[in-house]
Amino acid sequence: MALAIETEQPIPFARTVITARARQAASRVMASGWVTTGPEVVAFEKDFAQWVGAQHAVGVASCTAAIEISLRALELAPGSRVLTSTITFCGAIHAIIHAGHIPVLADVDPVTLMPSADTIAAALGQGVEAMVVTHYGGHGAPVMELAAAARLPLSRVVEDAAHALGTTIGARRVGSISGATCFSFYATKNLPIGEGGMITTDDARIASLSRTLRIHGMSGDAWKRYMPGASWRYDVTEDGIKANMTDVQAAIGRVHLTSLASWQRRREELAAHYDAGLSFVRGIVPPPHPADGRHAWHLYVIKVKPEFGVTRDELISALTAQGIHCSVHFIPNHLQPYFRRFVARGSDFSAADAAFREIVSLPFYHSLTTREIDRVCAAIAEIGASSRVTTTTPTPAFRW
Ligand SMILES: *Cc1c(COP(=O)(O)O)cnc(C)c1O
16 A cells, blocks of 8 residues: 655756667667767767757767867867866866866856956966866856957867857857867766767868877778778877767767757756746845856856855755755866866965855756756745844843
């Protein structure tokens, strides 16, 4: 007999949906006898390039690999200085180091949590040779303005679009604005495969170098060498890595791409629902909306101000206790023990440090329900209100 007690289900921070059709496509590939890079990757690259409006797309193992390969494809001198935000995923910093370069971290604008022309100018020092621009949370970064501030042509900019599949800057989709744009298909991202990444570009040389770099620096369509009748000869022409995408991944990605537009519209509705639910909660600042262009709403990041009454950490603990799971994007990288060695003395990260004390990423994915959002908003409002009752209402005086 089923118990009549209704307990509320936990609300995870992320949910990975692999659709039934995508699972069938993956299983067809596994049955085909060809599971590594092959025709499915070629087809996914074509579909993806078309979706983002770029000339070329190169499927890789992850966005981290995409950033490393893109930077290598820029053919900078070894040990070049490459600027990026301190508020990004640590993998983006490792990618700069693994490409043979020196990361130069910049502080952020307190509202968008992305570098501004001013924070870039402050971080430039002796100048930089390239820059990785992150579209934080899916909010488009002003790529051209930031390139100008770093005194770089757009061809020396790599976009980290791990959050920005579906982002537009004005009317233009992110994907062909800079030298190379890097996307992620990690389990929690807007187009989940599980693992995977893509480089898109309008530059034929960057595309062809990336194809070589992703598979041991072997020239040509290296995957074709196992095809019937193909030659066993190959040339190693570049200092490549092993970061190719498999046909199993590509099959899932291709099917999911057909749902992406509707998933993105759902994310827009859900963000608006959160905005409305949190608009009356004192001390909670919802995320900014771009003035011009579409937000991809990968993350929904709120700021917890002192007026809220409890700290960011206390809010996360109280929500966790109610089965509502949150995250923080990101711990600023200048605070990470390994990256400290790259931080110039006297660097100012005051905006990132202040933001880091306040930011919380709330549960957010296309399969979230408005009822779940209502529960999250009610819980936040209640946690703030109860703290203010105890801290701001004078306790009734006892008469002895
Ligand atoms: C997830 C993420 C990455 C890395 O993506 P992977 O595909 O997991 O390598 C890079 N940058 C940002 C901003 C991310 O959020």
